Amino acid sequence: MKAVVHVGQAGMEGLSVREMEVLQPKAGEVRVKLKTAGLNHRDLFVLVRHKPTDPPLIIGSDGAGVVDAVGEGVTGVLVGDEVVINPSLGWLEKTDAPPEGFEILGLPFHGTFAEQVVISAVNVAPKPEHLSWEEAGVLSLAALTAYRALFTQGQLREGMKVLIPGIGSGVATFLLQFAKAAGAAVYVTSRSAEKCQKALELGADKAFDSNGDWEQELGGEKVDLVIECVGAATFNKSLKQLRPGGTVVTFGASAGDVVELNLRDFFYGQFRLFGTTMGSGEEYKEMLDFITKHQIKPVIDSIYPLEQYKEALNRMENAQQLGKIGFYI
Structure with missing residues (x-):
């Protein structure tokens, strides 16, 4: 099968489109013939974390397609089912933090920038009917991250005021859409008019x-x-806009991961600070129910043929996108 594979060199230079072995699902697994896949900032980080000496790796965390093979013991998923893929591996129930062994599809396991992917049956869900294949393929990682950040960690309720610095990424656009659907007032920032x-x-x-x-x-x-999905560049400016007793939820550090914090201002402000990343299978199902109820669709920036992965990665690396970047498989 055709796939975008990282091996042999660090960074983007180690990527190429090549033929990889078609895998068969084991017990409890399914194989999905992918129609579309989605790009995330994580894919750029994987190119650094996956070492040139490591075995070849198919990158990519997001995807949607049709189940074309089912392993032994799988119930509730049939060949021919149209599904979206939850890339959060080994985290089934909503908990304060992911359990030991939690991983994200695309490292260390083969990901979705390929014609097919094999994954545990618990990590596929019916494709929401209101989503096109392009929308379904770019949904999961960003929407799950946004959902947990807002509702589990941020305890968002109707009538609250929410600040989202750095609007433009896939997660940030979901944060905006989800918060508005929940009845919040939403304020955003960007360097781009x-x-x-x-x-x-x-x-x-x-x-x-x-x-x-x-x-x-x-x-x-x-x-x-x-x-806060930007990092050190905006963190203290964000904190100054928080009411006494307010909450900051952070999961991004693309603009610096070390922050100088005035502890006296923080504890006198009675602020609350939560970290978050991705989410559980339970929250994934809640997120799918939420977007179906409110008929929310991903904001699509651009969709590329898989062979144009360099153009897509460069667009994301240069922060040119507004919304999600995806691939036709």
Whole structure:
């Protein structure tokens, strides 16, 4: 089968489209013939974490397709089922943190940038009927991350005020859509005027320049919840916009992972800080129910043929996208 494989060299230079062996599902597994796949920032990190001396690895975490083989003992999944793939491996129930052994599809196990993928049957779910194949293929990792950040860790409720710095990524656009669907007021930032305008079209109540004066832009208004998916570049600016007793949920560090924190301001503010990453199978099902109820669709930036993986990765690395980047398989 055709696949995008990383081996032999560090970074993007180690990627190529090559033929890989078609695997057969073992007991409890299914094989999915993929129609589409989705790109995530994690795929860029994998190119660093996967060493040149490691065995060849098919990258990619997101995908959707049709089940074409079922392993022994599998119930509830049939050949011909149209499914989306949950890339959160080994984390079934909603818990404070993932259990030991938790992994994400695409490292260390072969991922979705291929014509087929073999995965545990518990990691596939029926494709939401309101989603196209392009939308279904880019959904899972970003939407699951956003759902847990907002609802499990952030305890989002109707009427709350939410700040999302750095609108533009797939997760950030889901955060915006989910929070609005839940009845929150949503404020976003970006260095791009185009991305701010798009966020307003998606329902953001305010959108302003990340490099500006946030207090002035918000007119002194404070928020209940900040979802920090940028990192050190915005963390302390975010904290200043939080009301006393408010919550910060963080999962991103693309703009720096070391923050200087004024502890006195933090404890006098009675702030709460939660980390998060991905989510459980239980939250994945909740997320699918939520997007079906509210008919939410991923914001699609662009879809490439699989052979144009370099163009897609470069677009993400340069932060040119607004929403999700995907592949036709």
